[in-house]
Amino acid sequence: MATSTVENYLKHVLLLSESGETLVSMGALALALDVVPGTVTTMVKALADEGLVEHQPRHGVRLTPDGRRVALSVLRKHRLVETFLVNVLKMDWSKVHEEAEQLEHVISDEVLDRLDALLGHPDTDPHGDPIPTRQGKLKSQVYATLATCVAERPLRIVRILEQSEDFLRYAEQNGLLPGAALQVTDRNLMAGLVTLKTDAAGSIALSLAAAGRILVEASKAS
Amino acid sequence: MATSTVENYLKHVLLLSESGETLVSMGALALALDVVPGTVTTMVKALADEGLVEHQPRHGVRLTPDGRRVALSVLRKHRLVETFLVNVLKMDWSKVHEEAEQLEHVISDEVLDRLDALLGHPDTDPHGDPIPTRQGKLKSQVYATLATCVAERPLRIVRILEQSEDFLRYAEQNGLLPGAALQVTDRNLMAGLVTLKTDAAGSIALSLAAAGRILVEASKAS
DNA sequence: AGATTCTTTTTGACTCCTCAAAATACCCGG
DNA sequence: CCGGGTATTTTGAGGAGTCAAAAAGAATCT
Structure with a gap:
């Protein structure tokens, strides 16, 4: 099972490649994850060894299908949790991100499914971000x-x-x-x-x- | 802030001292936490240094007021989460423990309060276990x-x-x-x-x- | 008491993730 | 083609938490 750290790395690779190039730089990742670049290099090599990313030294990193699967699952959890916090618990729109950041790593698939049903299978979260489907489809329309x-x-x-x-x-x-x-x-x-x-x-x-x-x-x- | 590991140690010291002696043995703790006894000794000494437990070498360990405060807060989270999973998400009674075991360490006080309100401020969880109050009172009646x-x-x-x-x-x-x-x-x-x-x-x-x-x-x- | 057994503690090592700082590679202007 | 400047990688180290196995203390049973 992937650790929270691994999940975070993969999630941010996905996020950064959504909004820009297919190849994500170490620097961008370091910024997003709030660690120093050297740490990213080290971790990325480890992730590459596990087959979760493809690392082109000195150029950047890209998700493998396996890595993408994990990243999408984490993103789905994050966005469904945010939706739950706002729609059901009536939490402040601006505060749910931090919460979801933690919860996304400990929600089981079973809980997730029930949350999804409770919310009526939403396809975007409160910020309008699309929620990946259970099957790992992410609708990313250009606006x-x-x-x-x-x-x-x-x-x-x-x-x-x-x-x-x-x-x-x-x-x-x-x-x-x-x-x-x-x-x-x-x-x-x-x-x-x-x-x-x-x-x-x-x-x-x-x-x-x-x-x-x-x-x-x-x-x-x- | 206490790590999940620290929270777990404190929670189990509380649980074990509820149902038995005031002094909890290393062995009992090791069993509850599923680690080897040597690990417990090491951790307990660290917790004692932080003022969360009182360690009487070779005899056992007891929570300090600070440690008890943390333990009760974790227990409150655990039991409210279980209640939520059963009452709202309609999950199986028998499966919610594992889930809550994870969630108890990442739920913020804000989310907890809203969960508590949503559930109507229950005073026991689905197993009948008393839920500590926000102020850290734990009703433990003898039955x-x-x-x-x-x-x-x-x-x-x-x-x-x-x-x-x-x-x-x-x-x-x-x-x-x-x-x-x-x-x-x-x-x-x-x-x-x-x-x-x-x-x-x-x-x-x-x-x-x-x-x-x-x-x-x-x-x-x- | 003496020997055996059980529990606790100590020791050394390992994994995971991180940082600081030095080394290296790459790119770009002149 | 050379010199900077920037990004990346390497290296050495440390914190948190863990285990295996040896050592030390207590307790128990003749």
Whole structure:
């Protein structure tokens, strides 16, 4: 059985390869896991020996099918637990990430299945992140961000690519939750600023960086 | 913060001192924790250095107030989690112990409080074991067992002192759950046998050892 | 008391994961 | 092609927790 540490390494390799290159660098991994790069090199070699990752020395690392299976299972646990904490225990949106980070390593498959059923088999978590299926399918659709979408059109938030507590608390306070309706009223590349108008909270300004973490789609004519 | 290992040591010292002497032996602890005695000696000395236990070399170990506080908190988590797994997720009575064994070390106080509220602040878990309060009070009432109680009187099961999956499954199949009404119809010390009559499942024979693990009280005239 | 047995403690070693710091390889501008 | 700068790898060490096996203390049984 994989240790928590191993599960974390694999999970972060998956996460980092989702949002970017197929080959994940040691440095990126070290940053994500909050360890020094040397530690990552050592661990990655061990994971490669166990057949969980493929290591191309000096270039990066990639999940093997086995490793991907484990990573997806951990991710499924993480996201279902987050959903449970928010939907059932009514916990604060911004605080559940840390909790899930621990719980994901100790939830059994049996408990997971029952949690899944209790929640009605959701396919995204409270942040809009897709929940891998039991079979290990991960729907990863490509969306526009508030930094790149067309302006002056009705939009709906589908996902927030950010787990920092501060960011999420701020987002919540301004009604920037998955499902929220809004539109981009102005985008100033020079100032690095995006201005929005939400149905709930009126006009808000956001940095381009922050706007880039919020995924949207065109609002369906309802 | 105490590691899972430390929490487990403290929890088992508490459990073993509840049901017996105030001083817990290294051997008993080794058995409970499934490690060799030498390991226990080493760990216990470390715990003593941290002020969590009081170690009387060659005689045994006892919790300090600090250690007891930690142990009670772990026990509270364990029993609330078990209650959640059975009452909310409808898991099998006999299987929740293992799960809770893991979860007890990663549940935050915040989650615990919400779980407690969701469950309606129960004061015993599904096995009838008392749940320590948030303030660290543990109600430990003394009950008769099926091996020692008076015969031919209406009784009610209040607690099962056993967490082995097999025993619990057997108990469940014969309706021997906390709350169940029954009476002892015969007790044969020579044969080491106790015969019961339950309201639900009729007549059952039990070894004295098994009977001694089932706590009962006189049924209130209702 | 003397010998045997049981429990506890000590010792040395091992696994897993980590860091600090030195060594190495790679990339990029001139 | 050479010199920096950056990323990666190596090396040596340490903490936490464990085991196997030997040593030491207690207890028990003639």
